[in-house]
Amino acid sequence: MSQVRFHTDLHMHSKYSRACSKNSDLEHLTLWARRKGVTVMGTGDFTHPAWFGRLREALVPAEPGLFRLRAELDEDIARELPPSVAAAPVRFMLSVEVSTVYRRAGRTRKIHHLVYLPDFDAAEAFNRRLAQVGDLSSDGRPILGLDSRDLLQITLNCGDGAYLVPAHVWTPWFGVFGSKSGFDTIEECYGELADHIFALETGLSSDPEMNWRVSGLDGYRMVSYSDAHSPPRIGRETTVFDVDLDYFAILRALRTGAGHEGTVEFFPEEGRYHLDGHRKCGIRMTPEETRRRDGICPVCGKPLTVGVLSRVEELADRKKGVRPDGAAGFRSLVPLPEIVGEVLGVGPTSKKVLAEVDELVAALGPELAILEDVPVDDIAIRSLPLAEAIRRLRRGEVVRDPGYDGEYGVIRLFEPGEAIPADTAVTPPLF
Template identity: 25%
Template sequence: MAQSGVGQELSTQRVFADLHIHIGRTETGRPVKVTGARDLTFANIVAEASERKGLDMIGIIDAASPAVQQDIAAMLDKGAVAELDGGGLQYGGTTILLGCELEVRPEGFGPAHVLCYVPSFDAMQEFTAFLSGYMRNTNLSTQRFYGTIDELFRRVEELNGVIVPAHVFTPFKSVYGSCADRMADVFPLKRVSAVELGLSADSEMADRVRELHRYTFLTNSDAHSLSKIGREYNELQVNDVSFSGFTEALQRKGGAAVTANFGLHPRLGKYHRTMCKQCESRLPYGESVCSRCGSRSIIKGVRDRIGEIETASGEHPPHRPPYIYQIPLEFIPKVGPSTLQKLLDHFGTEMNVLHRADEEELAAVVGQPLARCIVQARDYQMAIEDGGGGVYGKVNM
């Protein structure tokens, strides 16, 4: 794992990053992401990400909430986190990027979510002051922004921040899932810094949309609970483990880049297949009427949606890094809470279990049969039951 001191200039190195993590509650119990877990506080997130997950960089995307900012300020005052010269905060060996998820509705189109990241705590407070003129409740997560797309981009750029469309194919509140057939119709393409794929798509699926070829892809967890942190993540090569290093990686400048995307197989995503809302049957590709019950009430899956809008073969542009299918430990049968804790007690972090421990080392801790399962999951040697309609897929081993 990458280690850095505050303000320290680093040589090029590779780090693991999950850049879409929600705040469920503040330290006083005030709701932020209403659907998020109550223990998903800023302090708990940074400890979980650093000490259990082993992530080098995380993005907190509810940092525009004034109530969350009070929690961040308290940790800054205590010295539990510190500001980095290159932007971002530091907790132990983990860099924290401050972000905000917003709902936008371009005129004449449907809703979509975007992630806005800015370099410093002061910049985020300035962004909140700006948002207060365009939002009804800045304390809650993922609220609607009532200004124009140009106003939003202009203010983020003035703060030296970046905007990333979120989970771009999911059927609810995403660019392609609920907003438009072409991103160019709703966003200024040259001002978009990267694209987040979401849990139900991978690079091959996304590269079937030609206008996305120019972008760096991000795979993030969109965590609504502590256990979901790191279920998808990125490997970055950076010159500095800071906000500036992150933006260089998105732009593929100075030798920096996203060098791998680690994500669920799209079939495990909860919106991969089209599903009937009436009887919960998964519909064959291209069907819009349930053959089982006759209902037209369906939730269109990412697979079918990409089939409708694809403009390319799926061949990758030269800059595209590998997409590595990763099964989170909690998806693996028989890896319950006690087994997971045993693994963490021995190997330190989930990243160590997933990337560094070999089968013999795993077997010494949890026994040969389970060690074999973990290695098979790492090598993706298992059967998958497709997800859809809001229900995750399943791993069968």
């Protein structure tokens, strides 16, 4: 396939990971990737024996280093989708998130990493080595007593094309820079192998602009993925490439920056760890408030969970708004079901929202295209209030209620109490 611009979502989990949907299988992942407009997906969890067996059974080689569903499985999925998205190509890349827990410099470290491999032989070798460290069958995201540096070495030993990306790097509990158990630099974490790290996952609670404040990160490509625990969450964050549809072309883009077009992001305030606080105590604080209180909760007297914004400010050596030379751009979006839910005044997972999004996808194409590219006038033919919401979204005119201590934030397109525009379209509207 020739060079194209496409969305990738390379961090997700299967039904074999804890707290994940029983529908997190290849068929549902493919269906939702088409609905969302994602072309390349991570398989997630390839270290789990049962999932690895299913991957080998259901996937066949496609472009170099990529896989697709067997034809008969793919045809069944296409029949469930409207023509606007049924034929969209979906490819898989072998991926897994590994949680490492270990002691370093007198502290317990808990760091998550994303590992990618181009073929099943390399994945099998990786699995054999990790099985010597811990039980791979207990969780799709294996939790291992292994140093981050050693995990990187094991990855590199799997041959050409194997690479590792630190996951959600600012998350307090499991990020490489996390406030609870992380490091201050990539070099501290990965030692003499640090030069083999060339990309960092921003996570839901940060965006590239926040990362730009740390000059030591200028040499890394920023990637963003959904970390989906259920298929409908696919594509809430993506990384965009303009390269051949090919594992090794994606890898070259991450190494060099050529063809790495940027990311689609949550507004970082929507992430679960953007600000500081204590969820149980109902306390949420900005970094300035946390510093004034010496990081102590005024209700229970215990240390606050210090969020991503505070940790970025702690390591920052630049003011906000400075974009490093050569840095790829990004776009902040709100998932389409959340917008439709706000317009309808119901929850984003309600049957009413799902039905309306189904109709929008059938009429206008995949969800990401509706959010990014479909002309607002075309959306207005379907629904004036939705068109106004998406117009505001594209301009960044949103109301932000930040998340903290594991509680998701809320992004709204209309102010509380604001009258949502009435629908007066001549064509029968959706809403």
